[in-house]
Amino acid sequence: MKNSFFGKLTFWKVTAIIILIIAAYAVIVRFTYGLGAVTNLKDEFPWGLWIGFDILCGVGLAAGGFTLCGIVYIFNIKSFKPIVRPAVLTAFLGYLLVIAALLIDLGRPYRIWHAIIMWNPRSVMFEVAWCVMLYTTVLALEFSPAVLEKLRWKFPLKIIKSITIPLVILGVLLSTLHQSSLGSVYLIVPSKLYAFWYSPLLPVFFFLSALTIGFAMVIIESYLSSRAFNRQLELPLLIRLGQVMPVLLLVQLVIKIIDFANRGIFNLLFIPRTETYLFYFEILLAIIIPMLMLFNKKIRHSRAGLFYASLIAVLGFILNRMNVSITGMEAGSGTSYTPHWMEFFITLGIVTLGFIAFSYAVKYLNVFEKSSEQVVAESSVVNLAKQLGLQVDK
Amino acid sequence: MGKKAILIDITKCVGCQQCAIACKEENNLPDIEETKLSATAYTVVEERGDHYVRRLCMHCNEPTCVSVCPVGAFDKTPEGAIIYNENKCIGCRYCMMACPFQVPRYEWNSTTPRVQKCRMCIERIQTGDIPACVQACETGASQFGDYYQMLQQAHQAIKNEPDKYVNHIYGEKEVGGTSVLYISDVPFEKLGFKTNLGTMPLPDLTWEALSxxxxxxxxxxxxxxxxxxxxxxxxxxxxxxxxxxxxxxxxxxx
Missing domain, CATH: 1.20.5 (Single alpha-helices involved in coiled-coils or other helix-helix interfaces)
Incomplete structure (x- = not known):
């Protein structure tokens, strides 16, 4: 029972198997009869749940990988090292699942390699394609030490460790480009995307919200995996992430207000229509509530407080991406869209695969450091020299 | 071979559908009557109140589809036609998402789906012929010719009969101009045309970020x-x- 994610939770095991069987059926139908058989997509609304959730949210929620790599390797704040690996693992799995979703969504997935040789640098999608390819490679390399350690392959491990810094710099750059370019994708539809979400600052909003949500995801998965695997929670580290988050959220709120003022659209906030309610709901979940919660020291310093604030922020983030890609696009496209049940199940299947892969990786690879209690106990970064001294003593 | 244009005079269209029929014949599309653009109907005549509006690809001067396609499956020919190369297409459908006129259609029920839309009968016009739809038009509602001549003709028509036509050539300035131009006796927004598109070519918006x-x-x-x-x-x-x-x-x- 101990440490066994599936042994303990048989209900979830059964649920996962049912979801995967239905999803597999939907995938077979999709590749036998075409996208029309499993989706409610149409000519006026060619992108749906898979682009909005699987891809936009998937990439955003993977942002913890590059932010923590940056903190630990570029800013040299080594005390965060215990949570780098789970964050990189999440990001790597996230990107693999994004690619899986892409292969299902593309009309002709077997031609995905065309983007490598048929260039169109004027296309945001071209930039997105290259970022996905390159950053997934970087993530694979960044996560490879966990596998190489297990296999005890010393030489490749040595090579990877020697190129850590260039790799991390490349990863941060590619992520910055990729997160923002997913926002840039929508710059081309000023007449379709509702004014709350269409803004020349879309790439900036996408980048900043991904940055914030990357931290939230690290908090959530540390909390959940500490419960599932009876592991010590790196609370002091998470509290410090919880300190950064509300500041980032405040920055987003301020930029949003400036953006609304620049475009003179405050009056839209008082028009009673679906988009208005969705926008209020989004701002509350994605920014206001988590920001107020995390500015409160008492909430921030409790496990549950941190977890729920992060969870609300993630839900708000998902709502934001859905608003940009689906609900905000409906009126301007002159049509409505509700996902087909098979679209739902393929998405659910992909998420399920993510959970399974994560728990297996944690079980068989050295993802969470064993000495985490020790490192956590020594969480003061201010006294860097002292800490280094301790590490050398070990 | 210079830039070409199709000029559509909405006041002259009687909704006879001859253009749509000719288009289907020319492009070997299934011979069924369709009321909306589809993967098997590159042009249709839609009834908008007591007016008829023919829809087809606008063949933009600075086409959004050409700019957004990650693999460059769209090209603009010197004649102004936007043509699609199905051998490059990976099926991301960004062209459909991005098109301000919502023209490109998809073969949703195929396992090797293609994007479909009007090609301005490129093979015909390259040999000096005119597009099949224009040739089939018996009332002169659709005309084809040199882009600047067509534009000139549209201006002249409005100038000659200012009481009849609204002073707006749809497609002259919209999203940087298009190779399909419309003139009408009622304001375009009343005919269901998108009049909120602005005059800026849309690819400039993404280029701002990409650059x-x-x-x-x-x-x-x-x-x-x-x-x-x-x-x-x-x-x-x-x-x-x-x-x-x-x-x-x-x-x-x-």
Whole structure:
């Protein structure tokens, strides 16, 4: 029972198997009869749940990988090292699942390699394609030490460790480009995307919200995996992430207000229509509530407080991406869209695969450091020299 | 071979559908009557109140589909036609998402789906012929010719009968101009045309962001390297100082 994610939770095991069987059926139908058989997509609304959730949210929620790599390797704040690996693992799995979703969504997935040789640098999608390819490679390399350690392959491990810094710099750059370019994708539809979400600052909003949500995801998965695997929670580290988050959220709120003022659209906030309610709901979940919660020291310093604030922020983030890609696009496209049940199940299947892969990786690879209690106990970064001294003593 | 245009005079269209029929014949499309653009109907005549509006690809001067396609499956020919190369297409459907006129259609029920839309009968016009739809038009509602001549003709028509036509050539300025031009006796928004598109070519909007990539990479890369250099140096100095202290300690103890 101990440490066994599936042994303990048989209900979830059964649920996962049912979801995967239905999803597999939907995938077979999709590749036998075409996208029309499993989706409610149409000519006026060619992108749906898979682009909005699987891809936009998937990439955003993977942002913890590059932010923590940056903190630990570029800013040299080594005390965060215990949570780098789970964050990189999440990001790597996230990107693999994004690619899986892409292969299902593309009309002709077997031609995905065309983007490598048929260039169109004027296309945001071209930039997105290259970022996905390159950053997934970087993530694979960044996560490879966990596998190489297990296999005890010393030489490749040595090579990877020697190129850590260039790799991390490349990863941060590619992520910055990729997160923002997913926002840039929508710059081309000023007449379709509702004014709350269409803004020349879309790439900036996408980048900043991904940055914030990357931290939230690290908090959530540390909390959940500490419960599932009876592991010590790196609370002091998470509290410090919880300190950064509300500041980032405040920055987003301020930029949003400036953006609304620049475009003179405050009056839209008082028009009673679906988009208005969705926008209020989004701002509350994605920014206001988590920001107020995390500015409160008492909430921030409790496990549950941190977890729920992060969870609300993630839900708000998902709502934001859905608003940009689906609900905000409906009126301007002159049509409505509700996902087909098979679209739902393929998405659910992909998420399920993510959970399974994560728990297996944690079980068989050295993802969470064993000495985490020790490192956590020594969480003061201010006294860097002292800490280094301790590490050398070990 | 210069730039061409199709000029559509909405006042002259009687909704006979001859253009749509001719188009289907020319492009070997299934012979069924369709009321909306589809993967098997590149042009249709839609009834809008007591008017008829023919819809087809607008063949933009600065086409959004050409700019957004990651693999460059769309091209604009010197004649102005936007043509699609199905052998390059990966099926991301960004062209459909991005088209301000919602023209491109998809073969949703195929396992090798293609994007479909009007090609301005490119093979015909390259040999000096005119598009099949224009040739089939018996009332003169659709005309084809040199782009500037057509534009001139549209201006002339409005000038000759200012009481009849509204003073707006749809497609002259919309999203940077299109090779399909419309003139009408009622305001275009009343006919269901999108009049909120602005005059700026849409590819400029994404280019604004894309053109910043080199500087993001250069400045970002330098900045990250610089930060690492500083923090790493600090670490080294701290370590060095600690070693010196240890040595001093040792020498004192000696």
């Amino acid at each position: 910043k990539i080199p500087s993001v990479v250069l400045v970002g890369g330098t900045l990250l390297y610089g930060i690492w250099w500083i923090t790493n140096r600090r670490k080294e100095v701290a370590e060095f100082e600690r070693k010196i202290k240890e040595q001093e300690k040792e020498s004192k103890e000696d």
